[in-house]
Amino acid sequence: MFKELLIKELADKIFDKRFLWFTILCMFTLLITESVLLNDYKTERNDYNLRLLTQKEFIDKYAHENRIGDMLDIQRPPAKLRLFAAGISSDMEVNTFTNNSFNVLFPPIDFVLIITVIYSLIAILFSHNSFSGESENGTLRLILSNQVSRVKLTITKFLGGMLSIIISLIISLAIGVIYILMDNSISLDSNDLMALGLIFLLSVFYISIFYLVGMICSAFTGSSSSSVLLSLFIWAVFTLTIPNLSPWVASQLYRVPSINKFEKEVKIIKGIERDDLGRNLCKEVYEKYPDLLNIIKSAKDEKLLLAKLENNIGLKNEYVAFQKEIANAWDKANAIQSAKSENISVDFFSKVDRQIALTKEISCISPVADFSYAVSDMAGSGIHAEAYFKDIKKNFEVSLWQFVEARVAKIKKTDVMYDVNKYIDIKDRPEFSFREENVSGRFSATLSYCIVLLVFNALLYLTLIRQFNRMKV
């Protein structure tokens, strides 16, 4: 009995003219999207390699302690599966005078959009008359006059319909993946393929939410024309309105001062304020060495001063002590101001983190948001993936700094005239290599979103059974 009902439902959907139409549309769109995104990925990877190369050559040639931090800006390689979820593009993170604004007005299309907009819409169009249509034909009474329980009917209808959509999804996804695999310049390893499988599962969970919405509306209204309107209305609210509004609402509920303001404050603390403080501290040192100061002032240039100091050992010692104290004064000023700015930035960024957490939580009431976060994290282009990269980058930077400091200490021993603007040879520095997180790590990061999606499914399914049991036949 179960099998017959399932097959009937499946055949009903697959032989629908619309099935063919939308499978072609999705296949076509996905193929175009993939081919364009693949090219985009390649250019981005070339760009990344170029960046690494210019950086390497530059450091080899111009490395000096003073600005080594600016030179060693660790670059993030583009994620392979960005083809499926654009997520946060690294370009958008940077704030410069030369922004690419087109992305802002027209965010690029990707697999996530195809699922969230096209497939969910199709799910609704397929399911909105699952009961009302049969009730209008009179076939519903006919079916229920047999030994079929209502629960069983909902299950078969749901599974049959979803199966037809899954078939279409598999077709278009398979063609997309085959297209990518045929291209030699990108190699998907088992990790990526597993991530892809999980993305596919997530898509199924997401689509089924809207399939259930359509079924509930069908059982609730009992007429095809009202149920399609009601379910499309719900669709529009949940996929077009709420996900876009919720981050803005959340960010306004919990305000964080603008980053421009924060950076301006930090700049003042580390700039003008530090200079003032340093000068005041230096003044105290100057007062301790009035004689030496006169000598320094009277000496016309560095060489004369050095010559004078060479002749008088007592004076030279005094000079060294003086220099040390001045350096200490500046160090002290730096330390005080750094602590101050550190306080401000800890405070600011904890606020920012709280804002982001709240925003994410609020936006999770829309399945679209859950789905986009989950897929982008799975694909390695999401918020979690970015944090993962930043962690690794931070660790690497620490080890790199240790390396540089050791090298500088070594040079200082042999070179008396060393200063921070002198070239240092760090050609043998450690190389940064980044491997994307493995699937299990990504999966645990997206688990909460998956659970939310499943809870949505379960709740909707229960509602469906309740609603269908109440439906008059």
Add this chain to the structure above:
Amino acid sequence: MLQAIDLTKRYEDQQLALDALNLEIKEGEIFFLLGANGAGKTTTINLFLNFIEPTGGKALINGIDVTREPLESKKYVSYVSENVMLYGNFTARQNLDFFAKLGGKPNLTTEDYYMRMREVGLQEEAFEKKLKTFSKGMRQKVGLTIAIIKDAPNILLDEPTAGLDPKAAAELLQILVNLKRQGKSIFMCTHDIFRAKNIADRVGIMKEGRLVMVRTREEFLEDDLEKIYMNYMQEMVIEKS
């Protein structure tokens, strides 16, 4: 007066839907066209309303050729269809109002509509109710009221009694008799042979696009109309098998 002269319709798939129909329905006459599903009854009505173009012959309403002057000819005909849904969001009165204006009767008042609806036997409390709450019979009565209000000399009815209970069907036919007395030509397609016997002046039987038999009231009262009809139907079944 409705006239069909060699009226022929062949569809794109070469199926002959209507084969050289010759027919004339005079003022004050009720003509019933009987026939199985797909015999060509609805095609005839569609041709009279110029919803489809004939492939041969012509259809005349009050002497006006419907293909040549479709708009003019429609002044003289009103139409009642099978199972009309009408505008579900409108009340019965609003539906009447809209179609009365379309039918060239712009000056009718609410009271006029009420009167007409009373005449066809609609309950008073239904007048201002939305049509989507109506039963099939009530909807059909509103459809008929629309035809009555238009007050055209010819009325085409396409199986108006389909799906109605016997009482409602009987009431509907009684209205047709009244209309006939006002001198209207009435052309009705139906399966309902018993009603035909009761009120028709003439009865035609159609089979596979051909009008195979026409009997006047006197003739078919003598013969057993049911038997004739059944014979034709059976022939068809035999031919097919």
Add this chain to the structure above:
Amino acid sequence: MIKLFIKKELLENIFSFKFLIMFLLMFFSLNTAIFIMTKDYKARLQNYDILKPSKNEAFAITYPTPFSIFAHGLDDNICNLYQITFGGQIETGSQKQAINKIYNFFNTPDLLYIINIILSFCAILFASDLITREKEQGTLKLIFSNGIKRPAFSLGKWIGGYITLIIPIVLSVLFGLIFFIILAKIPFQFSDFIRLLIFLFFVLVYLAGFFSLGLFISIVSRSSAFSMFFSLIVWVSLVFIIPRSGNLVAKQFINIPSVQTIEIKRSQIFIKAIFEYINSHYEKSKIPQGIINQQNDKIREDYLNKLNAVESIARKITSISPASDLTFLCTDLCNTGFREEQRFKTFVIMFKEQVKNFDSDSDGNLVGDFTPFSYARSPLSDFFNLAMMLHFSILIMYILIPVILGYYAFLKFDVR
């Protein structure tokens, strides 16, 4: 006769379930959008007040425009704080507001977005069963059994349907304007209302396009279910697929380096110039400001040229879709579009030319007695140009083509 059809259409639709749902959706989304964007505007205005440069700072920033409530567009980019530093470098804060990370996943819910996507959805859905439903409920036959000219019917249908469609929009927008803009005392001048009227006019033209498309599909479809399905496919293609792939497709034609690459190059120019200056023992002939400025100008110009080329190709591709035409028109009208961004950037560059030769302190901040940066958004008269006419005429085409095709299709329409 047309009047009768219009009246009937209005009465029939206004009391329908569909209209109720549409009204709710529009009212809710339009007003939330206006409310949220008004709040956002106020927050950004406060931010501007904080960042507004004092007399001796070489900062370039401009105020957010109240029109960003309607079309937010690139206003975040335009209202960015730029600092001219040593060697004529144009610098910004290194990071964007962290919440932007999440915004990246979604669209900015401004009025333009709601109109572009949700209202066009309503319009095409609303029109998609106007004819098929009449057919299914049998009224079409009844209507044509009276001597009705088909053009009169279809025209009445168009006008009546369109009026019912725009009633909720006009009401919701008016409500939003009164409660969130006028009562909230957003600084709106009289001339701004003219801009607003033009904005609304574009919106009405845009929606008329989708409405006509829906009606055309309804005429050529056999059943409501199919016409709805087909309308939604058309809607998805026009509103999502074309505008969003244009950018990517355009990038295939022109090889444009990423913003990160440009940033790296920029910082390298600076480091190299300073390094060489110091290690040549401060020779006067090698004073680095000039070199830095010159090389920076070169890469910036190079990049901006490429970006403009990509933009112009992308603009051409996406223009096929009325949704992007509306985006271009409205962002330009509201002074939050590409044109405004470019104009602002040329002003910043001009400001840089003025101040680049001033002395700098140890952190690279320029010090001196320069006239502070000031910028006024472009006047309304700038808006009317050839590009705008082109986008507008495409919007008009989206009305004309379906209307004409629909007119002829309807003349041959099979009433049976």
